[in-house]
Amino acid sequence: MAQLEQDLPALNALAPAGGDAPHVGDAAAYDRQYFGILVHGHHKIYINAFLDAMANKDWKAYAIVICDGGNGAWGAVYDPSSRDFSDFAFNGSRP
Numbered sequence: 001m002a003q004l005e006q007d008l009p010a011l012n013a014l015a016p017a018g019g020d021a022p023h024v025g026d027a028a029a030y031d032r033q034y035f036g037i038l039v040h041g042h043h044k045i046y047i048n049a050f051l052d053a054m055a056n057k058d059w060k061a062y063a064i065v066i067c068d069g070g071n072g073a074w075g076a077v078y079d080p081s082s083r084d085f086s087d088f089a090f091n092g093s094r095p
Helices: 002-013
Strands: 031-039 042-050 070-079 084-091
Touching: 002 070, 002 084
Parallel strands: none
Antiparallel strands: 031 042, 042 070, 070 084
């Protein structure tokens, strides 16, 4: 996780796939949950990010699910072996 946190600023300039929406801005300004995933045999980390006001008090114990969160919620995939981010997308339409 330390490597992911170190690489997190690279997300600041990443635009959502397939769109011309604004960039995420300051990725560190969002609360984040990390989930280990397996993609075609490769270990990766899914990032579930959201603004503090969107989460309940149990967000550190349970996955937060947000639909149509606009720019307040987004997800991305991090590959620890290449240190690249991919599949960045906001959760729903942006306001």
